[in-house]
Amino acid sequence: MTAVPSRLNIVTLGVRDMPRMRAFYGGLGWVERPGGSHEFAAFLLEGIVLALYGINDLAGDAAPGEPLTKHGWGGHTFGLTVVGADEVDEVVAAMCAAGARKVGQVVDRPWGGRSGFVADPEGNRWEILWVDGVNATG
Amino acid sequence: MTAVPSRLNIVTLGVRDMPRMRAFYGGLGWVERPGGSHEFAAFLLEGIVLALYGINDLAGDAAPGEPLTKHGWGGHTFGLTVVGADEVDEVVAAMCAAGARKVGQVVDRPWGGRSGFVADPEGNRWEILWVDGVNATG
Numbered sequence: 479m480t481a482v483p484s485r486l487n488i489v490t491l492g493v494r495d496m497p498r499m500r501a502f503y504g505g506l507g508w509v510e511r512p513g514g515s516h517e518f519a520a521f522l523l524e525g526i527v528l529a530l531y532g533i534n535d536l537a538g539d540a541a542p543g544e545p546l547t548k549h550g551w552g553g554h555t556f557g558l559t560v561v562g563a564d565e566v567d568e569v570v571a572a573m574c575a576a577g578a579r580k581v582g583q584v585v586d587r588p589w590g591g592r593s594g595f596v597a598d599p600e601g602n603r604w605e606i607l608w609v610d611g612v613n614a615t616g
Numbered sequence: 617m618t619a620v621p622s623r624l625n626i627v628t629l630g631v632r633d634m635p636r637m638r639a640f641y642g643g644l645g646w647v648e649r650p651g652g653s654h655e656f657a658a659f660l661l662e663g664i665v666l667a668l669y670g671i672n673d674l675a676g677d678a679a680p681g682e683p684l685t686k687h688g689w690g691g692h693t694f695g696l697t698v699v700g701a702d703e704v705d706e707v708v709a710a711m712c713a714a715g716a717r718k719v720g721q722v723v724d725r726p727w728g729g730r731s732g733f734v735a736d737p738e739g740n741r742w743e744i745l746w747v748d749g750v751n752a753t754g
Contacts (some may be wrong), residue, residue, distance in 0.1 A: 482644040482710050486627060486661045488695025490743070506620040523624045525663050533691055540693050540733050540741045542720055552690025553671055554740070555678050557626025572620050582680055595678050602692070603678045605628070 487526050489556065491602055492533030492540075499530050502599050505576040555595070555603040562608060563592045569606045570594040578604070625664050627694065629740055630671030630678075637668050640737050643714040693733070693741040700746060701730045707744045708732040716742070 493499040500519045504510060508521045508528075519530040560569055567584050573596045574580050581603065584594030593607035631637040638657045642648060646659045646666075657668040698707055705722050711734045712718050719741065722732030731745035 482646070482707055482714070483696060483698065484644070484646045484659065484661045485696050486664050486666055486694050487697055488693075488743075488745075489624060489627065490693045490695060492691040492693075506622070508620070508622045521622065523622045526624050527695070528624055529695075536691075536693065540719065540743065552692065553630040553674075554690065554692070555626075555628045555630075555674065556624050557628060557665070557667075558621060558623050559625055560621065569620055576620070581678065605626075605678065607626075 488529055489526065490529040490531050490536060491600075492536035493530045493600060494533055495600070496530065496532060498599055502577045503528070503530070506573065552602075555605050557605045557607055560606060560608050566592045566594055566606050566608050570596055573604065573606070626667055627664065628667040628669050628674060629738070630674035631668045631738060632671055633738070634668060634670060636737055640715045641666070641668070644711065690740075693743050695743045695745055698744060698746050704730045704732055704744050704746050708734055711742065711744070 491499070496517060496519070500510070500514075503519075503521055508523065511520045511522055511527075514520060517532045517535065521528045558569070560566055563586075570580060570584055578596040578598055581595040581597055584592065584606075586592050587607075589609075591607055591609040593605050595603055595605050597603055629637070634655060634657070638648070638652075641657075641659055646661065649658045649660055649665075652658060655670045655673065659666045696707070698704055701724075708718065708722055716734040716736055719733040719735055722730065722744075724730050725745075727747075729745055729747040731743050733741055733743050735741055
């Protein structure tokens, strides 16, 4: 039996408004890889690729014939760790300045860190977090 | 203005049945990090952490007061690249043997690779893919 590699190296978001979403992630200063098109964009984030792809095309591959519930919150978050508690507040502010929406407050967490949540223009949730004793790349 | 680090190093899935989901990901041979609990588990995947967390707890942080649409398909996929076209079929089979559900067929794609989709026990989509000319870590 082939082993399943312990690897997750691409996150693809099905997007409804590609120009808006591309502008948001590009606006963070994230660099798009060559080879994109009007329907696909890829950003290389320290070894993982964040890809944007038209949601109807993605649905055709990933969930053919199934209902799409791309409204409300889909039940997952993406984490971005930073190296100090103060940087949590600063990065949340920077993401909001780029067009994200703040969700709740940035607070000290019972697990010994500090974090805050933001939503990108289509509602995908990012948690910006500092974890005491863990470096930025976890 | 603080820059936003170009980093995505944690993916957290809100889960409904933690024992089942923990068993599925552990059953792939993925190693859980120390420090988990009955409500939290973390697997280290080549620099990114895949975390499992009770969906009601996660919702309380990430989407307080918002409707949860954790049914159907949430509009995103996770990619796992492999090093050869044949390995796509093998890894899809291995994931299904561990309890995943195959979605559609494994096929050669118009972008020059081969891929297939599976759903984990709670419907989160993984694409196992081989991309001609791109190494396993993309």
